[in-house]
Amino acid sequence: MLFAVRMTVRIPSDLNPEVRADLVAKEKEYARRLQREGEWLHLWRHAGKYANLSVFDVADNERLHEVLWNLPLFPYLEFEITPLAKHPSALA
Amino acid sequence: MLFAVRMTVRIPSDLNPEVRADLVAKEKEYARRLQREGEWLHLWRHAGKYANLSVFDVADNERLHEVLWNLPLFPYLEFEITPLAKHPSALA
Amino acid sequence: MLFAVRMTVRIPSDLNPEVRADLVAKEKEYARRLQREGEWLHLWRHAGKYANLSVFDVADNERLHEVLWNLPLFPYLEFEITPLAKHPSALA
Amino acid sequence: MLFAVRMTVRIPSDLNPEVRADLVAKEKEYARRLQREGEWLHLWRHAGKYANLSVFDVADNERLHEVLWNLPLFPYLEFEITPLAKHPSALA
Amino acid sequence: MLFAVRMTVRIPSDLNPEVRADLVAKEKEYARRLQREGEWLHLWRHAGKYANLSVFDVADNERLHEVLWNLPLFPYLEFEITPLAKHPSALA
Amino acid sequence: MLFAVRMTVRIPSDLNPEVRADLVAKEKEYARRLQREGEWLHLWRHAGKYANLSVFDVADNERLHEVLWNLPLFPYLEFEITPLAKHPSALA
Amino acid sequence: MLFAVRMTVRIPSDLNPEVRADLVAKEKEYARRLQREGEWLHLWRHAGKYANLSVFDVADNERLHEVLWNLPLFPYLEFEITPLAKHPSALA
Amino acid sequence: MLFAVRMTVRIPSDLNPEVRADLVAKEKEYARRLQREGEWLHLWRHAGKYANLSVFDVADNERLHEVLWNLPLFPYLEFEITPLAKHPSALA
Amino acid sequence: MLFAVRMTVRIPSDLNPEVRADLVAKEKEYARRLQREGEWLHLWRHAGKYANLSVFDVADNERLHEVLWNLPLFPYLEFEITPLAKHPSALA
Amino acid sequence: MLFAVRMTVRIPSDLNPEVRADLVAKEKEYARRLQREGEWLHLWRHAGKYANLSVFDVADNERLHEVLWNLPLFPYLEFEITPLAKHPSALA
Numbered sequence: 066m067l068f069a070v071r072m073t074v075r076i077p078s079d080l081n082p083e084v085r086a087d088l089v090a091k092e093k094e095y096a097r098r099l100q101r102e103g104e105w106l107h108l109w110r111h112a113g114k115y116a117n118l119s120v121f122d123v124a125d126n127e128r129l130h131e132v133l134w135n136l137p138l139f140p141y142l143e144f145e146i147t148p149l150a151k152h153p154s155a156l157a
Numbered sequence: 158m159l160f161a162v163r164m165t166v167r168i169p170s171d172l173n174p175e176v177r178a179d180l181v182a183k184e185k186e187y188a189r190r191l192q193r194e195g196e197w198l199h200l201w202r203h204a205g206k207y208a209n210l211s212v213f214d215v216a217d218n219e220r221l222h223e224v225l226w227n228l229p230l231f232p233y234l235e236f237e238i239t240p241l242a243k244h245p246s247a248l249a
Numbered sequence: 250m251l252f253a254v255r256m257t258v259r260i261p262s263d264l265n266p267e268v269r270a271d272l273v274a275k276e277k278e279y280a281r282r283l284q285r286e287g288e289w290l291h292l293w294r295h296a297g298k299y300a301n302l303s304v305f306d307v308a309d310n311e312r313l314h315e316v317l318w319n320l321p322l323f324p325y326l327e328f329e330i331t332p333l334a335k336h337p338s339a340l341a
Numbered sequence: 342m343l344f345a346v347r348m349t350v351r352i353p354s355d356l357n358p359e360v361r362a363d364l365v366a367k368e369k370e371y372a373r374r375l376q377r378e379g380e381w382l383h384l385w386r387h388a389g390k391y392a393n394l395s396v397f398d399v400a401d402n403e404r405l406h407e408v409l410w411n412l413p414l415f416p417y418l419e420f421e422i423t424p425l426a427k428h429p430s431a432l433a
Numbered sequence: 434m435l436f437a438v439r440m441t442v443r444i445p446s447d448l449n450p451e452v453r454a455d456l457v458a459k460e461k462e463y464a465r466r467l468q469r470e471g472e473w474l475h476l477w478r479h480a481g482k483y484a485n486l487s488v489f490d491v492a493d494n495e496r497l498h499e500v501l502w503n504l505p506l507f508p509y510l511e512f513e514i515t516p517l518a519k520h521p522s523a524l525a
Numbered sequence: 526m527l528f529a530v531r532m533t534v535r536i537p538s539d540l541n542p543e544v545r546a547d548l549v550a551k552e553k554e555y556a557r558r559l560q561r562e563g564e565w566l567h568l569w570r571h572a573g574k575y576a577n578l579s580v581f582d583v584a585d586n587e588r589l590h591e592v593l594w595n596l597p598l599f600p601y602l603e604f605e606i607t608p609l610a611k612h613p614s615a616l617a
Numbered sequence: 618m619l620f621a622v623r624m625t626v627r628i629p630s631d632l633n634p635e636v637r638a639d640l641v642a643k644e645k646e647y648a649r650r651l652q653r654e655g656e657w658l659h660l661w662r663h664a665g666k667y668a669n670l671s672v673f674d675v676a677d678n679e680r681l682h683e684v685l686w687n688l689p690l691f692p693y694l695e696f697e698i699t700p701l702a703k704h705p706s707a708l709a
Numbered sequence: 710m711l712f713a714v715r716m717t718v719r720i721p722s723d724l725n726p727e728v729r730a731d732l733v734a735k736e737k738e739y740a741r742r743l744q745r746e747g748e749w750l751h752l753w754r755h756a757g758k759y760a761n762l763s764v765f766d767v768a769d770n771e772r773l774h775e776v777l778w779n780l781p782l783f784p785y786l787e788f789e790i791t792p793l794a795k796h797p798s799a800l801a
Numbered sequence: 802m803l804f805a806v807r808m809t810v811r812i813p814s815d816l817n818p819e820v821r822a823d824l825v826a827k828e829k830e831y832a833r834r835l836q837r838e839g840e841w842l843h844l845w846r847h848a849g850k851y852a853n854l855s856v857f858d859v860a861d862n863e864r865l866h867e868v869l870w871n872l873p874l875f876p877y878l879e880f881e882i883t884p885l886a887k888h889p890s891a892l893a
Numbered sequence: 894m895l896f897a898v899r900m901t902v903r904i905p906s907d908l909n910p911e912v913r914a915d916l917v918a919k920e921k922e923y924a925r926r927l928q929r930e931g932e933w934l935h936l937w938r939h940a941g942k943y944a945n946l947s948v949f950d951v952a953d954n955e956r957l958h959e960v961l962w963n964l965p966l967f968p969y970l971e972f973e974i975t976p977l978a979k980h981p982s983a984l985a
Binding site for chain 3: 343345368369372373376377383384385386387388389393394396423424425426427428429430431432
């Protein structure tokens with residue numbers, strides 16, 4: 066089941082630089098693992114912004130919540146979430 | 158070069174039903190042709206809405222304009238356009 | 250899987266009264282059938298408005314789309330859709 | 342009398358972690374008590390967000406105010422409040 | 434139980450003038466009757482606008498819905514509804 | 526001359542608790558004095574929010590400014606101000 | 618007593634041209650009369666827009682309402698109204 | 710003196726096609742003439758939209774108003790106007 | 802050349818009181834000087850708010866920028882800027 | 894390929910003045926270098942604001958991202974990005 070998620074990153078400028086670097090590294094590792102496992106289907110940067118457009122392929126809403134809630138940068142992220150369905154004009 | 162485009166369809170309720178059916182059929186044909194040719198990379202329905210999330214892979218801004226401007230339903234579409242770039246955490 | 254849906258009804262004031270009455274009657278029948286079948290879990294009126302708050306219990310995003318798209322009043326409805334998950338403080 | 346309440350949690354990132362943990366624990370206890378007593382009728386998580394959709398069944402506006410005002414996390418919550426009424430298409 | 438309601442009137446400019454005059458007259462009669470009966474507690478014009486601020490004193494949300502839904506101009510009104518409670522600094 | 530004023534209170538969470546308690550006490554005293562003197566005509570709580578709806582009866586705009594500017598909590602208040610006039614459907 | 622009023626003109630494109638010309642002429646005459654009488658203190662065009670910024674000097678809110686309500690173009694105007702007071706840094 | 714102007718075109722779908730074609734042709738002629746005369750400095754299409762970003766170089770606000778007001782499509786255009794000044798980091 | 806400027810003051814509550822008092826005094830002196838010199842044509846307080854409506858009469862956009870940029874409170878001000886032109890209904 | 898970018902600068906008022914001066918100097922140097930190299934085509938100040946309108950001429954979305962991401966003030970900038978295309982009414 067697909068969900069489009071736009072994430073905007075808002076890390077406070079006074080966050081400890083080491084804490085920040087650690088969180089960003091963990092976020093990268095987390096993103097790569099979920100891509101390899103097939104749940105994080107697409108991950109694109111919004112050109113010119115600290116933001117991304119992602120598409121997730123998860124079992125249900127519960128799993129979507131779990132995946133997003135456990136993002137290492139979760140406290141600094143704003144989400145716009147859109148449930149997706151098959152489009153009648155899409156190729157099979 | 159990738160662009161995310163959210164399209165919302167607002168066909169006036171007093172549009173002639175035959176004109177409408179014709180436009181919708183042409184839109185479908187147009188969408189399928191661009192998907193086969195590789196420029197319309199993804200096409201998902203927003204669940205529950207007359208709207209979609211599309212990703213286009215085009216040569217440049219000029220071609221993006223041409224592709225959208227020639228949509229048969231163009232006069233009845235609202236677009237939100239986001240240029241995309243490669244994300245540093247995306248798998249190769 | 251639960252979704253909260255806020256629906257606002259915007260029927261054009263120049264819609265033929267008989268067409269309107271027919272659509273409203275079909276909408277009621279449709280809503281009652283889906284409630285009996287268990288997919289339309291809750292349906293509350295927004296006090297003072299031509300709008301409602303609904304909770305749907307559907308198999309997945311595809312079914313959510315199908316249920317909303319087939320509402321007899323669909324062309325005149327605005328939707329705000331929120332995927333729901335279990336809350337850790339909710340009683341079992 | 343029913344009210345739908347959307348709550349978004351905005352705890353400042355510099356809040357003392359012990360104070361925070363204590364408030365969150367008290368909030369959970371408070372939510373469970375009001376659910377057992379029947380005033381907090383529904384409590385769902387917004388999938389992927391630190392937010393919930395709740396439905397309260399209270400005697401009147403005064404009691405609604407009292408219930409929300411006494412939430413342990415009240416200073417960090419944003420509310421969107423909608424008075425609900427019976428819908429003519431709802432099953433009895 | 435008190436509710437503040439801001440009403441903005443948007444009568445289409447092509448409404449038949451006699452129909453309009455009739456609706457406005459009925460609206461006035463309705464407003465005066467509810468004021469006499471004590472449910473429409475306050476009614477003020479927004480200076481310079483076709484809009485008003487009203488305070489209703491009704492038994493519950495169901496009655497609030499009934500009162501607003503039956504306004505003769507209901508199809509042309511936009512409502513902003515706020516449930517009110519006693520303020521701790523208000524004089525008894 | 527009547528003005529409706531919606532006030533939303535936004536006291537920073539790091540304000541010294543004694544300073545805060547002192548300001549809140551002074552605000553209450555100020556509100557009660559102006560109610561007794563007849564300029565603060567109505568004061569209602571927005572149910573569930575740290576906000577109120579007030580109606581002031583003042584000599585002119587200058588006095589409205591003076592009354593609001595001198596609120597002890599003024600630096601932490603957001604105002605939405607609406608000049609009111611007599612409504613043609615209001616009872617005398 | 619001063620009020621700043623921003624007016625935006627939205628005349629429907631299908632209004633009868635003669636009716637429109639007549640309304641615009643009456644609006645001009647009305648504006649000039651109130652300027653001569655001293656109540657319409659300033660009237661500036663928003664450069665590039667069918668909109669203006671006006672300052673009125675009226676006795677009270679009732680008179681402000683009367684002045685705006687009687688504008689010949691009233692049904693096609695949107696107003697943003699701001700009560701003004703003397704600024705402490707303004708020259709006498 | 711420079712002004713950035715974003716123009717969005719909203720021609721009603723029921724406008725007579727000949728009238729429309731005539732207006733669009735006149736708009737093009739008008740735009741080309743002002744470009745040749747040096748007042749319409751830049752004119753770019755918003756990729757994918759019926760909208761443009763223009764930069765005008767005019768004598769003053771009066772002339773800006775005159776230039777925009779006389780656009781053949783003026784009744785169907787929405788403007789966002791920004792006065793520009795020299796940037797301290799711009800090359801001479 | 803006239804510009805309407807709405808200024809909203811947002812001084813952080815933790816600004817050093819002496820620094821603040823000094824800035825406010827310099828702002829007053831600056832405003833009075835520009836009024837005497839004829840560039841700051843009007844200065845009104847928004848009744849009940851820490852905000853003002855000003856009208857400036859300056860040579861061009863460059864000078865408008867210079868005047869606003871040099872306001873002692875500039876870092877704490879939000880501006881809404883509107884270029885003005887002569888209105889055809891204004892008295893000479 | 895052209896992109897219009899509106900940048901608004903929001904430097905926190907508690908940023909160390911030397912750090913700030915250093916960043917602003919580096920930003921200026923960076924802007925001048927990209928202008929000389931032809932990628933930063935236009936750079937105008939929004940009159941009266943700490944903001945600019947820029948037009949970039951870059952190879953593709955990837956390069957746009959690189960150029961903006963490396964702005965020394967990037968963490969304090971808000972961007973509004975618009976892909977541009979040739980306008981049919983623009984002179985060659």
